[in-house]
Each structure stands twice: as structure tokens, then as C-alpha cells.
Amino acid sequence: MNMELSRRQFLGAAGAGVAATALGALGFGDIEAAHAEAIRTFKLVNTTETRNTCPYCSVACGVIMYSKGDRTKGEQAEIIHIEGDTDHPTNRGTLCPKGAALLDFVKSDTRLKYPMIRKPGSDKFERVNWDDALDRIVRLMKDDRDANFVEKNKDGVTVNRWITTGFLAASATTNETAWETYKVVRSAGMLVFDNQARV
Numbered sequence: 001m002n003m004e005l006s007r008r009q010f011l012g013a014a015g016a017g018v019a020a021t022a023l024g025a026l027g028f029g030d031i032e033a034a035h036a037e038a039i040r041t042f043k044l045v046n047t048t049e050t051r052n053t054c055p056y057c058s059v060a061c062g063v064i065m066y067s068k069g070d071r072t073k074g075e076q077a078e079i080i081h082i083e084g085d086t087d088h089p090t091n092r093g094t095l096c097p098k099g100a101a102l103l104d105f106v107k108s109d110t111r112l113k114y115p116m117i118r119k120p121g122s123d124k125f126e127r128v129n130w131d132d133a134l135d136r137i138v139r140l141m142k143d144d145r146d147a148n149f150v151e152k153n154k155d156g157v158t159v160n161r162w163i164t165t166g167f168l169a170a171s172a173t174t175n176e177t178a179w180e181t182y183k184v185v186r187s188a189g190m191l192v193f194d195n196q197a198r199v
Ligand code: SF4
Pocket: 054, 055, 056, 057, 058, 059, 060, 061, 091, 094, 095, 096, 097, 098, 099, 100
């Protein structure tokens, strides 16, 4: 550090009215440069913001996912950051520890991304497409309901129950989706009905 600064030199530097120049004259130029080098570019620059809902619990906090890669140009989009949505009426930008760790959940190697089936007798799951998965689910539900639907109880009272199949609903849905899910499940006579939020 140069401490051999004369009064004239100091006043000259101060007279320039620029703090950075004064620091440089005092021998702090390297610090300025190091400081400038240490300033990182804002990591969310040029990212795409996508609003979503935290999938973990029934609070259903709003999140913003920031991704890089322009899919309209054929690039692979990749989420690089997730944070609470400050405009969301439920959480106003806050997230609990589970929600704050959502990026790990999204990038987890064990994350289920498509329907899988373990066929009878098999010891492994195989990937199937959504059409086949939904067709199979609907077929099995229909067959089971036809075989086990209880229209009247032993006293002859109409009960319209279907208790041999259960339904697990997602908690990260809108009120409208939840309402429709409830109506479909209950109107089919299904009593075994729970929500992912309790798992
Ligand atoms: S951030 Fe936490 S409280 Fe909010 S929905 Fe996710 S798990 Fe629930």
C-alpha cells in the first residue's frame, strides 16, 4: 500500500471528487479491481419465468420457476432456480423448507416423470405412454365397479357404494379441479377417497 502521499497529492485527488480515484491514489486500486471481479452477473438474467404451484402439501403455495433455454428455438429448457411467488395470495413469496428445496425435487434421479407399470409376475417397472396408462386405469376401474358396486345394503336401503377401489387426489390443484374431482369420485359411489396432503 502506498502511504507516501503528499498533502498536495491528496487534495488533488480529493478535488476530483471521485471516491474511486481517491482510493486508487491511496493504493486501493487492486481492491477495486478485485471487488469488480467478485461481482457476479445476476443469475436470473435471460431466464424464463413460469408460475406453478408447490406440489407437496395442501397449502398449495405459488412458486416461480426460472429456466434457461428457449424452447421456441429448439433449445432444451432447464430449470435453474425456484422461489416463492410474491404475487400469490396464499404465500406472498414465502416457502417452507420443503418448498424451498423444490429444485432438488425437480432434478432428483428418482423423480417419476411418466406412467410406469409392473406387470403381473414381473420384478421391474416399465414405462408406458399416457394413452395406454389411462385406458388401463379406466378399464380396471369400470370392471371393478361393475363387479363390486353395492346398490342396496342388507336391509334393502339404497346406498350406491363402491368400496373396492380407492382414489388418491392431488393437493396442488385449483379449487375448481378439486371440486370436479370430488364430484366424479363421489358420484361413482367411491368411499375410499383421500388426499396426497395427508400422505
Ligand atoms: S411451500 Fe411448504 S407449505 Fe407451501 S405448499 Fe409447499 S410444502 Fe406446503
